Amino acid sequence: MYPFHWVPAAGQRHASLAEKAVGCAYPSGTELETLCQQVVSADNSELAWLWGTCVECNREARRLAGVEP
Numbered sequence: 001m002y003p004f005h006w007v008p009a010a011g012q013r014h015a016s017l018a019e020k021a022v023g024c025a026y027p028s029g030t031e032l033e034t035l036c037q038q039v040v041s042a043d044n045s046e047l048a049w050l051w052g053t054c055v056e057c058n059r060e061a062r063r064l065a066g067v068e069p
């Protein structure tokens with residue numbers, strides 16, 4: 001289990017260390033800080049999960065997961 005969670009917001013799939021209120025996704029409208037240092041509003045719609053991954057969040061997530069040094 002990694003300390004971050006993926007969250008679609010602002011047109012990209014970001015990752016965040018914010019605690020989740022319920023279930024396995026942040027409810028739409030949840031304000032949270034992403035790994036790329038942006039404050040975004042989560043979009044939990046089905047379409048949002050098809051957005052591209054944020055490059056900076058992906059890099060930071062891989063670092064947190066220990067995949068890369």
Ligand SMILES: [Zn+2]
Pocket residue numbers: 013014015034035036054055056057058
């Ligand atoms: Zn991001």
